[in-house]
Amino acid sequence: MKVDNHMTLALVTQLTTIQDNVRPLIEAALEQSDGLLRLSPTWVPRSFLHPGRRLKLDPRDTYAYGLNRGGIDERWFASTTEAANDNRVEDEGLSYVVFENQRCQLRGAVAELGAEIIGSDIWDKYGKWPVYSKFFDNMGPIPHHMHQNAAQAALVGQEGKPESYYFPPQHNPVGNNFPYTFMGLNPGTTREQVLDCLRNWNQGDNGILDLSQAFRLKPGTGWLIPPCVLHAPGSLCTYEPQWGSDVFGMYQNLVEGREVPWSLLVKDVPSDRHQDLDYIVDQLDWARNVDPNFKANNYLEPIIHSGGNGQGFVDKWIVYGRIDQDQFFTAKELTVQPGQSVTIRDNGASGVIVVQGQGRANKLTLDCPKMIGFHELTNDEFFITEKAARAGVRYVNTSQTEPLVMLRYFGPEVNPEAPAIGAHTG
Numbered sequence: 001m002k003v004d005n006h007m008t009l010a011l012v013t014q015l016t017t018i019q020d021n022v023r024p025l026i027e028a029a030l031e032q033s034d035g036l037l038r039l040s041p042t043w044v045p046r047s048f049l050h051p052g053r054r055l056k057l058d059p060r061d062t063y064a065y066g067l068n069r070g071g072i073d074e075r076w077f078a079s080t081t082e083a084a085n086d087n088r089v090e091d092e093g094l095s096y097v098v099f100e101n102q103r104c105q106l107r108g109a110v111a112e113l114g115a116e117i118i119g120s121d122i123w124d125k126y127g128k129w130p131v132y133s134k135f136f137d138n139m140g141p142i143p144h145h146m147h148q149n150a151a152q153a154a155l156v157g158q159e160g161k162p163e164s165y166y167f168p169p170q171h172n173p174v175g176n177n178f179p180y181t182f183m184g185l186n187p188g189t190t191r192e193q194v195l196d197c198l199r200n201w202n203q204g205d206n207g208i209l210d211l212s213q214a215f216r217l218k219p220g221t222g223w224l225i226p227p228c229v230l231h232a233p234g235s236l237c238t239y240e241p242q243w244g245s246d247v248f249g250m251y252q253n254l255v256e257g258r259e260v261p262w263s264l265l266v267k268d269v270p271s272d273r274h275q276d277l278d279y280i281v282d283q284l285d286w287a288r289n290v291d292p293n294f295k296a297n298n299y300l301e302p303i304i305h306s307g308g309n310g311q312g313f314v315d316k317w318i319v320y321g322r323i324d325q326d327q328f329f330t331a332k333e334l335t336v337q338p339g340q341s342v343t344i345r346d347n348g349a350s351g352v353i354v355v356q357g358q359g360r361a362n363k364l365t366l367d368c369p370k371m372i373g374f375h376e377l378t379n380d381e382f383f384i385t386e387k388a389a390r391a392g393v394r395y396v397n398t399s400q401t402e403p404l405v406m407l408r409y410f411g412p413e414v415n416p417e418a419p420a421i422g423a424h425t426g
Contacts, residue, residue, distance in 0.1 A: 010376060010377055011373075011375045011376060011377065012040055012096075012103070012375045012376070012377060013375050014101070015098065015101055015102055015103045016101060016102045016103070017096075017102075017103055017104065018102050018103070018104040019104070019105075019108065021112075022104040022108050022109050022112055023112050023113060025097070025099055025102055025104055026097065026099075026104070026109045026112070026113055026117075028099060029097060029099035030385065030388075032099070032363060033362055033363045033364045033382075034362035034363050034388060035362065035384070035385045035387055035388025035389075035391065035393075036361060036362055036363075036364050036382050036383065036384055036385070036388060036393070037097045037106070037109070037117075037382060037383040037385070038097065038098045038099065038364060038379070038381070038382050039077075039078060039095050039096065039097060039098065039106065039351075039381040039382055039383060040095070040096045040098050040103065040377050040378070040381070041075060041372060041376075041377075041378055041381065042075060042076040042077070042079055042093065042094065042095045042096070043055075043057065043064070043065075043072045043074070043075055043374065044072065044073075044074040044075070044076055044083045044085070044092060044093055044134070045063075045065045045069045045070045045071060045072045045073070045074075045085070046070050046071075046073055046074065046085070047068070047069055047070030047085070047086070048070065048143075048258070048260065048264065049070065049071070049073050049138050049142055050071065050073070050138055050139040050140055050256075051071035051072060051073040051137065051138065051139065052073060052137035052138045052139045052176050052235060052237060053137070053139070054137050054171050054172065054173070054174075054176075054237040055072070055073070055074075055075050055135055055137050055171075055237070055372075056369055056370065056371055056372050057072055057075075057371075057372055057373075057374065058371055058372060058373045058374065061373060061374035064374040065089070068087070069085070069087060069088075072374075073136070073137050073138050074134050074135060074136055074137070075134060075135045076093055076095065076132055076133070076134040077095070077132065077133045077134060077135075077351045077352075077353050077381060077409070078095055078106060078129070078132060078133070078350075078351025078352075078381075078383050078409075079093055079094060079095045079106070079132035079133075079134070079244075080094065080095070080105075080106055080107035080110060080128060080129045080132065080244065081093055081094075081132050081244040081245065081246065082094060082246070083246055084246035084247070084267070091105065093246070094106070094107055095107075095383075097109055097383070098377060106129070106383065107128070107129075110123075110128060110129050111128070114127075115386075116385070116387070117129075117349065117383075117385050117386070118348075118349045118385075118386060118411065119348050119349055119386030121348070121413070122348070122349070122411045122412065122414075125412075126412075128244070129244070129349075129411065130159075130243065130244045130411060130412065131241065131242065131243055131244050131328070131329045131409065131410075131411050131412065132241075132242065132244050132351070133239060133240055133241040133242065133329075133331070133351060133353075133407075133409045134239075134240050134242075135171065135237055135238065135239060135240075135353075136233065136237070136238045136240050137171070137237040137238070138176070138233075138235055139176050139177055139235060140176065140177040140178050140235050140255070140256050141177075141178045141180070141181070141182075141232050141233065141234050141235060141255060141256070142232060142233050142255065143232060143250040143251070143252035143253075143255050143260045143264070144182055144208050144209060144212065144230050144231065144232040144250070144251050144252040145230065145231065145232070145248050145249055145250040145251060145252070146227070146228050146229060146230050146231070146248065146249055146251065146283065146284060147160065147161035147162070147163065147225075147227050147228070147245070147247055147248050147249075148160050148161070148227060148228070148247045148248075148249065148268055148283060149227035149228050149285075150227075152227075152228075152268075152283055153245065153247045153268060155270050156247075156268050156269070156270060158245055158247045158268055159243060159244065159245040159247070160227045160243065160245060160247065161227060161242055161243045161245040161246070161247055161248070162224075162225065162226055162227050162242065162243055162323050162328045162329075163225050163240055163241070163242035163243065164222060164223065164224045164225065164240065164241050164242065164300070164319040164329065164331070165222045165223045165225070165233070165238045165239070165240055165300075166221075166222035166238070166239040166240075166241075166300070166318045166319055166331065166333075166407070167217055167218065167219045167220065167221060167222060167236045167237070167238055167239070168219070168220075168237070168239050168333075168355050168407065169219040169220050170355040170356045170405065171237040171239075171355065172219045172236050172237050175217070175235060175236060176235035176236070177235050177256075178234050178235045179216065179217045179234050179235050179236050180214040180215065180216050180217060180234045181214060181215055181217055181223075181231060181232060181233050181234040182209055182212040182213065182214045182215075182230075182231065182232040183212065183213070183214075183215060183223075183225075183229070183230070183231045183232075183294060183298070184212060184213070184229055184230055184231070184288065184289040184290065184291060184294050185211050185212055185230060185289040185290050186211055186212060186213055186290070187290050187291070187292045188290070189211045189289075189290055191281055191286070193211055194208070194211065194251075194281050194284070195277055195278075195281055197211070197251065198251070198265075198277045198280060198281065199277065201253050201262060201265075202253075204254065205253070205254045206252065206253045206254070208230075208251050208252045208253075209232065209252065212230065212232070214234075215295060217234050217236045219236065220301075220302065221299070221300060221301050221302075222239075222299075222300040222301075222318060222319060223298050223299055223300060224298050224300060224319070224320075224321045224323070224421060225298065226285065226288055226298075226323045226324075227285070227323075228283060228284050228285035228288065228289075229284075229285055229288050229289055230251060230284065230289055232252065232255075239318075239331070239353075239407055241319050241329040241330070241331045241409035242329065243328055243329070247267075247268040248264075248267065248268065249264075249265050249266065249267065249268060249269065249280070249283065250264040250265050251265060262274075265280065266280070269283075296421075296422060297421060297422075298421065299421075300318065300319065300320065300321070300421070300424070301424035302316040302317060302318050302333065302424070303316060303317045303320070303419050303423055303424050304316050304317075305317050305332060306344075307342070311342075312336065312337050312340030312341075312342065313334065313335060313336045313337060313340060313342040313395075314334075314335050315332055315333070315334045315335075315344060316332060316333045316334075316335075317330070317331075317332055317418060317419055318331050318332060318333045318407070319331035319409065320415075320418040320419045320420070320421070320423070321418075321419070321420060321421035322420070322421075326412070326413075327412060327413050327414075327415070327416065327418065328412050329409055329410060329411065329412065330409070330410045330414065330415045330418045331407060331408065331409040331410065332407075332408055332410075333405065333406070333407050334395065334405070334406045334408065335403050335404070335405045336357075336359065336395050336396075336397040336403065336404040336405075337397060337403055338397055338399050338400050338401055338402060338403065339397060339399070339400050340397050341394065341395060341396040341397065342394075342395055343392040343393065343394045343395075344392065344393055344395060345389065345390060345391070345392040345393075346384070346389040346390070346393075346408075346410070346414075346415075347389070347390070347410075347414050347415055348386050348389055348390075348410055348411060348414035348415075349383065349384055349385055349386045349389055349410070349411065349414075350383070350384045350389060350408040350409055350410045351381075351382075351383050351384075351408065351409055352381065352382050352383070352384060352406050352407070352408040353380060353381050353406065353407050353408075354366050354367070354368045354379075354380040354381070354404070354405070354406050355368060355405050355406065355407060356368050356402065356403060356404065356405040357397060357399055357402045357403055357404035357405060358397075358398055358399050358402070358404065359395060359396045359397040359398045359399065359404045360394075360395070360396045360398065361382060361384075361393055361394070361395055361406075362388070362393055362394055364379070364382055365379050366379055366380065366404065366406075367379040367380065368380050384408070
């Protein structure tokens with residue numbers, strides 16, 4: 001059956017996937033939308049976690065990948081990064097551009113059009129879109145773990161992963177079982193104590209959390225987490241701009257009565273180091289883990305960038321700050337009041353997710369869904385090319401009663417004017 005290019009397609013399965021020569025598709029999409037790319041939802045399961053059910057995914061589809069793969073507890077945004085899951089499907093974690101009755105991977109679009117999509121600075125330095133973001137949603141806490149730095153990850157052919165958190169109120173009507181996150185290690189913790197936790201891996205709870213402290217999580221705030229810092233994210237649904245990598249090492253062996261296998265501790269450790277406890281402990285950035293001012297040096301609260309005071313919109317920094325002088329990513333939250341409109345200019349490309357309301361971005365229709373089937377298309381996610389960002393994207397809230405709220409994240413060094421950690425206190 002021939003598909004009418006003008007008919008409304010509701011399912012990913014109705015689309016034709018284009019794998020080669022995607023330029024005509026992308027150029028047509030950009031022309032029609034004034035520089036924006038509509039994206040379809042990207043769902044990721046985790047076999048060792050318990051989904052929090054706040055992603056708006058149809059509950060009948062929680063185990064759409066199969067019970068053996070685990071429940072879907074993540075949705076990835078503007079991702080060109082593959083999920084590092086065992087037994088994964090071929091394109092797991094990769095975002096798709098949707099235009100009329102066709103789709104192609106965002107990774108392929110960036111590979112073919114390069115600077116035309118992500119800008120020359122990022123393209124010339126990285127040759128790809130090097131970051132991504134996601135919603136991370138669990139019923140309870142996850143294991144105390146770290147993400148390797150660039151040098152450590154390179155030993156296994158991967159990239160390091162700094163990351164950040166923001167807890168959008170729209171996705172946190174409930175806190176679920178444990179809205180607290182253990183971070184770092186208590187000041188005064190010794191290396192030998194952590195070694196003992198690893199030695200006791202098969203003797204019940206290894207006690208790693210006894211060496212850490214938990215911070216209460218508050219919707220509308222966030223954290224910046226450098227590589228090599230232990231953290232056990234709690235049960236708020238989290239928006240996570242991060243580097244385009246899926247490396248990690250789990251240092252906790254038992255969570256809510258569920259075993260964490262040793263394989264998840266050494267997943268991204270060189271094979272000849274899988275039993276080398278000294279190497280595993282020395283992956284940790286000791287100074288940052290035992291920092292007595294951990295919260296002051298890592299905690300984020302929104303800072304207004306523009307708007308407010310009756311202007312009909314407000315644009316806030318929600319992720320900002322540097323790690324060892326490097327700005328890996330930043331993020332903003334834009335709210336447009338009912339019946340209002342605004343043109344927003346940014347320094348570079350970004351991935352956007354709508355978390356509330358309806359309206360338009362340039363010529364794209366925006367609509368935040370109430371529930372999403374596993375194969376269903378949505379109008380809540382898109383990518384802004386650098387050219388469109390610099391020209392300005394026009395946002396219109398078509399509702400008379402509800403704000404239009406969007407989260408957008410940016411690549412490295414795009415916003416040198418972004419605030420420093422702690423700026424919210426001034």
